């Protein structure tokens with residue numbers, strides 16, 4: 081007899097009776113999706129795994145603690161037959177056939193009247209992969225296809241632009257510290273859907289090379305600003321491109337709101353009436369020390385960490401940082417944009433009571449192939465930074481945590 085392929089369909093089970101026979105691993109795996117579909121689930125099983133039992137306790141399913149009995153499928157729309165008793169499974173299948181209830185069988189797919197696809201979700205879409213012909217059934221291969229599709233959509237390597245529901249306006253995307261794998265799933269997806277990307281020098285620049293040729297990539301540092309400030313010129317470029325109906329991504333290093341001027345851009349967009357989505361990013365403040373083996377906190381060593389900008393020196397009247405108070409803290413100090421000023425910063429911290437022996441690490445170009453770490457103390461850091469030719473971007477960590485990890489001196 082010719083084999084006919086299965087017919088794929090999406091069942092709308094909300095409020096409809098679904099019977100699950102057997103409360104073991106199969107039920108445990110399948111029940112969450114049935115619960116999410118809003119089905120009226122009746123589990124019939126003498127036993128259940130702790131997770132299945134918890135669903136019953138939470139009222140997500142109704143559990144009849146007994147073996148299958150004839151008549152259990154009478155008012156079901158759909159059934160999952162997954163007991164360890166083949167005879168009971170056969171009897172339930174026969175009952176399903178009589179009552180025209182579609183039945184999935186965990187023990188014998190050939191005797192089932194329905195098959196469950198391998199499913200995954202991405203941005204409101206369910207990806208369901210089904211082998212429709214029995215002779216090609218290979219659940220691992222099916223699951224691998226599902227994974228490839230869902231992962232591809234999540235990380236942007238599979239591009240399926242959705243023109244109707246894509247995020248309008250500008251997305252301020254935190255790109256993370258530099259390693260292209262350290263952007264968020266959402267950031268990567270928005271990047272894959274962009275028409276225009278305005279990018280900073282810092283962040284995952286390798287991702288820009290992967291963008292399709294029609295995407296216009298603009299280097300924020302190279303936008304001519306004429307009579308405007310550089311930041312105003314960037315804001316204007318964002319607004320102009322968004323007004324042309326383009327999907328614009330403003331790709332920023334780390335997190336947009338950590339010394340990233342993200343809110344200035346968000347405010348300019350709001351004033352221009354342009355929708356703005358903010359996607360957080362992994363900030364270099366934590367990730368760069370971490371990549372160099374330095375935890376910003378450590379039990380028994382540091383119970384706090386403070387992040388400061390070192391872009392203006394402590395004696396500069398524009399500085400908003402209370403360096404004398406920072407010198408009195410016992411925790412970790414994480415300094416961004418401080419390479420040029422580290423001599424004055426270290427001197428100020430020592431002058432206000434910090435030990436000259438406090439360990440210091442400078443981590444340059446963290447999480448990238450060029451990452452390097454240079455260790456010093458507060459007393460020596462100015463000299464060491466010059467001798468070792470440390471260059472921005474670097475994160476400077478001051479505190480005992482520097483000596484904790486495998487690269488530390490403790």
Ligand SMILES: C[S@@+](CC[C@H](N)C(=O)[O-])C[C@H]1O[C@@H](n2cnc3c(N)ncnc32)[C@H](O)[C@@H]1O
Pocket residue numbers: 257258282283333334335336337338339340362363364365368415416417418443444445446447448472473474475476
């Ligand atoms: C303008 S701030 C932007 C910070 C960013 N918004 C964040 O959350 O990481 C730039 C400074 O961040 C630090 N930085 C950013 N990425 C870095 C990296 N990969 N390695 C070392 N330092 C980095 C440096 O101190 C650099 O001067």
